[in-house]
Amino acid sequence: MKKDSTARELETEAAAVRPPRPEKLPLPSGEAMRMLVRRGLQPSKSRLDLPFPENFEEERASLLSELLGHYGFRLFLRGAILLREGFAPEQASRYLKPAQSRAYAESLVELGLAERISQCHYRLLGSARNFGGILEWYVARELGQRFGFDALAGVGFHAPGVGGDLDVVAAAEGKLIYLELKSSPPKHLADGEVAAFFDRVTMLRPDVTLFVVDTALRLSDKVLPMLVAELEQRRGGATVTPRRVVRELWALTPHLYAVNAKVDLMANIGRAVSEGLFALSPAL
Structure with a gap:
C-alpha cells in the first residue's frame, strides 16, 4: 500500500510546479460582452443578417429606427424582404392600407434602401434572409x-x-x-x-x-x-x-x-x- 505523502512533501511538490500560462485573449469592448467573459464564456460578435450596413450612418440609422417603431412599417419591411425580385407596395403586407404601403415604399427609397423599378414597383437594394x-x-x-x-x-x-x-x-x-x-x-x-x-x-x-x-x-x-x-x-x-x-x-x-x-x-x-x-x- 502506497504511503501517503507528508504535508512537507505535498507543499514542496506544489511549489516546484509552474502554473500554466493563461491564454491571453483580447478583452472585448463594452460591459455586456465583458459580463459574458466573467461568466466563463468566450463571446464573439456575429454578423447580423441585414439589407444595409450594420454601421449605418447615424442620420439614416435614426430615421430608420423611427420608422421601425411603427408596427405597420415592420410588417411592410418583413414582407418586402421576402419579395426579392421586386414588389408592388400592396404586395408587401395585406394588413396595411394602400396609402400606407406606398408611403413606406417611398420612405425606403428616400433612405437609400430601395429603388423604384417602375411607376408602381420597388426593389430592396440589399438582401436578407x-x-x-x-x-x-x-x-x-x-x-x-x-x-x-x-x-x-x-x-x-x-x-x-x-x-x-x-x-x-x-x-x-x-x-x-x-x-x-x-x-x-x-x-x-x-x-x-x-x-x-x-x-x-x-x-x-x-x-x-x-x-x-x-x-x-x-x-x-x-x-x-x-x-x-x-x-x-x-x-x-x-x-x-x-x-x-x-x-x-x-x-x-x-x-x-x-x-x-x-x-x-x-x-x-x-x-x-x-x-x-x-x-x-x-x-x-
Whole structure:
C-alpha cells in the first residue's frame, strides 16, 4: 500500500510546479460582452443578417429606427424582404392600407434602401434572409438610445452543448439583460426553439430575461403556454402561474418576461426591464 505523502512533501511538490500560462485573449469592448467573459464564456460578435450596413450612418440609422417603431412599417419591411425580385407596395403586407404601403415604399427609397423599378414597383437594394436581423439591430439600438444600456445584437457565446446565438444582450447598473427575439408570428414557434431558449438562459444566468415576439396577437393563446410548460418541466413539475403585468406583457417569474408588440414594442420591453430590475431591488 502506497504511503501517503507528508504535508512537507505535498507543499514542496506544489511549489516546484509552474502554473500554466493563461491564454491571453483580447478583452472585448463594452460591459455586456465583458459580463459574458466573467461568466466563463468566450463571446464573439456575429454578423447580423441585414439589407444595409450594420454601421449605418447615424442620420439614416435614426430615421430608420423611427420608422421601425411603427408596427405597420415592420410588417411592410418583413414582407418586402421576402419579395426579392421586386414588389408592388400592396404586395408587401395585406394588413396595411394602400396609402400606407406606398408611403413606406417611398420612405425606403428616400433612405437609400430601395429603388423604384417602375411607376408602381420597388426593389430592396440589399438582401436578407428574413426580418430577424433587422429586429435585433433595432431593439439593441433602442436599448442604448432610450435606456442607456450597453447593448449588442447577434452575440455568439460558444457554450458547449448549447446552440444558437444570443439575439440581444444589454448591461447597465451591474445587471445583465438577455432578450430572445422572434420576428415570425406565434404559430411558427416550435417546442425546440423554446427548449433551446431555456438552455441559453440556464447557461447564461442573466439578471432579467425577455422572450419577445414581434406580434400584435395574444401571447396567451400559444406562446405563454409553451413557455410555462417548458419551465414547469425544468422545475420538476412545479406549477408556474404567470402574472399579467399589462395587456400581453407577462411575468413568468420575477426575472423572466414574455412580451409582445402591442401597442408599442419598445415601450413594452422597457416596462418588462423595469419590472425585472425592481424585482431585484431590496424591499423596504
